[in-house]
Amino acid sequence: MLQIETWKRVLIWATLALGIVLALPNGFYTRVEQRNDAVAAIDLGADTQENQSLAAQWPGFLPSGLVNLGLDLRGGAHLLAEVQVEDVYAARMEALWPDVRDVLRPERATVGTIRLIPSEPGELRVRISEADGMSRALELVRGLAQPVVSLTGAGATDLDVSSDGDQIVVTLSEAEQQATDERTIQQSLEIIRRRIDEVGTREPTIQRQGADRILIQVPGIGSAQELKEIIGTTAQLTFQPVVSRTDDPEAAPGVGNEVLPYLDREGAYAILEAAPVVTGEELVDAQPAFDQNGRPAVNFRFNPSGARKFGDYTAENIGSPFAIVLDDEVISDPVIQSHIAGGSGIITGNFTVEESTNLAVLLRAGALPAGMDFLEERTIGPELGQDSIDAGKIATIVAFAAVLVFMVLSYGLFGIFANIALIMNIALIFGMLSLIGATLTLPGIAGIVLTVGMAVDANVLVFERIREELKTAKGPARAIELGYEKALSAIIDANITTFITAVILYVMGSGPVRGFAITLGLGILTSVFTAIFVTRLLIVMWFERRRPKTIEV
Structure with missing residues (x-):
């Protein structure tokens, strides 16, 4: 008997109503978007008052989720960046020198004098005067090695230590280089994401491409240059001991030292120890503030490890200058007046309020572990x-109208039922996209257009099967029932294979391909639902009301 239980009817209508309500905000896109921002x-x-007015533009009891527009629909900026992972190797070796020096000093009677000598980036060379003590020196330096923290480097250590005549040569092991590359890329991804989120952009695409490249797409931003200004600053903050000051940029700093310019003093330079006491990686917070003279500044706070190192150094070097360096420029070099405990302090300089706020944002988001080269940039x-x-x-x-006309001409009243289900199908797609906060791209629109054409396939299978059953003269009710029963397996099989294709496209693809896969996959789910349940419910309701003796499909 052709019938549908009451609870199934309620569930079908409730699902349709929910889909329409979720999709409704997209019909008032600008208004709802302004309301969400407010x-x-x-x-x-x-x-x-202005934000209150904008927030009142859309009723609070209605959903306010929108389908986010992608870069190709809203406009914005596209960057492809290559991370200079070699910078991290060099920084690791520079930071290792104080540890090597400290571990060899107690053995001077055996190894003789210890001297750092110039070496290639990513390599540390230390000369000892007693060649007979080389084996002992290598043993001590190898004791600084730590296990590699990665699945692929299990059992390996992070340092390769060898000798070259009277020199100790230290480099990162191959396993550590691979682990460092992976950590550097992942850290860069996270920091870029944090920096972009700080400025409130919508639905950015930030993903890894290849071994050392990062794709960044941000809809709604003004230009690629603006995006580069947000993420391109390395914001490497270090606290380094001051050796001396000079006005000669070509001055010989000595081994283990470097010459850096002052940010706000033209022609002035500082000679600093290259190995920092504390770095920005150990910062846990940075906030814009004002100093005791009312000038813009930045308050900072270290984690326990950084606080301990910072406190120990200030306690041992009272009366000595201490440089605060940001991206290879000295922003201030105050004299340590007393022991600074607690791991907090203030960065002062000739900042504007905007500059201090931006610096706090960059420091709070974290320092990029390495520099980046921008290989490709586009503004849409x-x-x-x-x-x-x-x-x-x-x-x-056009696709929607063509399908509607075709269904009416081919199947008459039943075609109208299929068209009503198709309209509900589009509403359900946008409702689901809004619910999951998906981003709609131009390929995503192509997926919706394809779904419109595919959505009636299931109805065509059912209607053609009903035509065949009508020829057996079993009556219209039995023909409709058998039509749905016998077409169900073909409908499920056809849509499962297409859905598997959509899943593969989503897993293996990226960017626009994923946008297409999402709308195609959701469209298949909603198409099957509307064809099997919605169209059938409409036909059953019509049949119960009219009770026709014959039907024309």
Whole structure:
């Protein structure tokens, strides 16, 4: 008997209603977007009359989730960056020198004098005067090695220590280099994401490409140069002992030292010890503030490890200058007046309020572990994005209208039922995209257009099967019931294979390919639901009301 239980009918209608309500905000995109921005600003403390007015544009009891527009629809900036992982090797070797010096000093009677000599980046060379003590020196330096923290480097140590005449040569092991590369890329991804999130951009795409490249796409931002200014600053903060000051940029700093310019003193330079006492990696917080003279500054706070090193150094070097260095420029070099315990302090300089705020953001987000070379950059203007939206709308409307007309001409009243289900299908797709916060791209629109064409396939299978069953003269009710039963397996099989393809595209692809896969996969799910349940419910309701003796499909 052709019937559907009451609880199934309620569930079907409730699902449709939920999909329509979730999709509704996309019909008022600009209004809802302004409302969401205003609510976010109010939550951050900007409770102004203007924000209150914008927040009231959309009822609070209705969903406010939107389908985010991708880079090709909204416009924005695209960057492809290559991370200079070799910089990390060099920094590791520079930081290792004090440890090597400290471990060899107690053995001077055996190894003789210890001297750091110039070496290639990523390599540390130390000369000892007693060749007979080389084996002991190698043993001591090898004791500084630590196990490699990675699955592929299990059992290996992070340092390779060898001798070259009277020199000790220290480099990173191959296993440690691989682990360092992986950590550097992952840390760069996380820091870039934090910096972009700090400025409140919507749905950025930040993902790894290849071994050492990062793809960054940010919709809604003004230009690629603006994006580079946000993420391109390394923000490497270090605290280094001051050896002396000079006005000669070509001055010989001596082994283990470096010459760096002052940020706000033209022609002035500082000779510093290259190995920092504390680095920005040990910062846990940085906030814009004002110093005792009312000038913009930045308060900072170290983690326990950094606080201990900072406190020990200041206790032992009272009366000595101490340089605060940001990206190879000395921003200040105060004299240590007393022991600074607690691991907190203040960075002063000739900052504006905006500069101190930006510096705090960069330091709080963390320092990029290595420099980046931008291999590719593009700016997509909002006009081009609007053209893409208009083209996508036209394509969708044309496909939608063509399918509606075809179904009515081919199947009459049953075609109208299929068209109603198709409209519900589109609403469900946008409702699901809004629910999961998906980003819609131009390939995603192509996936929706393809779904419109595929959505009626299941109905075509059912209607053709009903036509065949009507020829057996079993009556219209039995023909409709058998039509759905016998077409079900073909519908499931056809859509499962397409859904598997969408899953593979999502897993193996990236960027635009994933956008296409998401809309295609969701479209398959909603198409099967509307074809099997919604169209059938409409036909059953019509049949119960009219009770026709014959039907024409």
